[in-house]
Amino acid sequence: MTDYIDLQPVKHVQGAVRLPGSKSISNRILLLSALSQGQVAIVDLLASDDTAVMLAALRSLGVQWTEEKTATGTIHHVTGVAGVLPNKSADLFMGNAGTAIRPLTAALAVIGGDYTLHGVPRMHERPIGDLVDALNAAGTNVEYTGNPGFPPLHIKQGKIITERLSVRGDVSSQFLTALLMVAPLMAKDHAITIDVIGELISKPYIEITLNLIRRFGVKVEQTGWESFTIQPGKVYQSPGTIHVEGDASSASYFLAAGAIAGGPVRVEGVGKDSIQGDVRFAAALEQMGAQITMGDNWIEARSSGPLKAIDADFNHIPDAAMTIAIAALYADGPSTLRNIASWRVKETDRIAAMATELRKVGAVVEEGADYIKVTPPAALTPATIDTYDDHRMAMCFSLTSLDGALRKGATVRINDPKCVNKTFPEYFNAFAKIAK
């Protein structure tokens, strides 16, 4: 029997939400800490499925970590292994966490050993071939045990035999992130250069990667988005204590709620100096007519009349862009989200899933290989929303219960709401708190 949650129409939203830690920052910091020299204290790590698989994998690899509960949150203490993993063989379950499997594959391939990595069925449909090709061309030994180009993987001992790697950047930026994170392990006696083939997508995620690599003491020289060079002889050094920002993608649901149904709604934990590209979601909402204010560690959204339709390129914020597709239901005309082909290879085929579920609430939807056009209905239709084991489908569609300035929300049933555990286990409680 399908588990579900029923949401009644919400007339007004208001309040403040303390965001959970950023998934992207959490999993990067965990791996960098494990590879570094020294002890790292990680404050406010995200507690969710995606970080749980990374933490479990590190433990299976012999990396020691402990969790300390404090009055204000949590501190994870990780003892770095300076690039030498205690366990030379392990079988690792990666769930559906792209930010865990891609960088870990690169790390284990470069370090070498006898490792298997696998995940949920959807993980075995998510591409990893561009990363494996880049690694194996450089001398690692990574094999597919299922379909070529996809997990599961078997990693054996290899040996890096090149100073220059190239990787495709047009399917997922996580492949370049993975190579950048392990480049210092390859750059023992000579510099390593990574060239990007094809137009790099999701560029702000590379900025997160570079920012965190630098905080662990390694410099990367960058030539546009085409080439990255890491100087030899550097080992990641513990930054001591490192703080995880609140998740800017998770912020998008609350900010959109404020923009649609009154507000003000404030998210706490990210602000104007955030290293996450998804804070630029606020600018897209502003373009739609919402009123946005930002502080060092908070962002606030409120509506000022009906939302305006938007037609824009969303390649830089692929995750938060899903929330724009929902805000489009409350806009004054058709909206088009362009350059989002990567949606098709994420937790589900998000262009297809979004189109199907938006039609259930009455929208007219046109989808293409890399775009979606949403024409809002005169009134939202009550619907049962399928979520495709995709946390963002569940979180996005909760917003269809909101009454906007132009049209009223509908009663909505969200099937399998627990899929939010991937990044935001407390999502529906947080949403209920701002619903008045």
Ligand SMILES: O=C(O)C1=C[C@@H](OP(=O)(O)O)[C@@H](O)[C@H](O)C1
């Ligand atoms: O590097 C990261 O932390 C991420 C990169 C993006 O993926 P793509 O580069 O595959 O678009 C994003 O969708 C994902 O949720 C997190």
Ligand SMILES: C=C(OP(=O)(O)O)C(=O)O
């Ligand atoms: C695409 C996503 O996740 P992943 O890190 O598994 O790629 C996401 O969280 O929207």
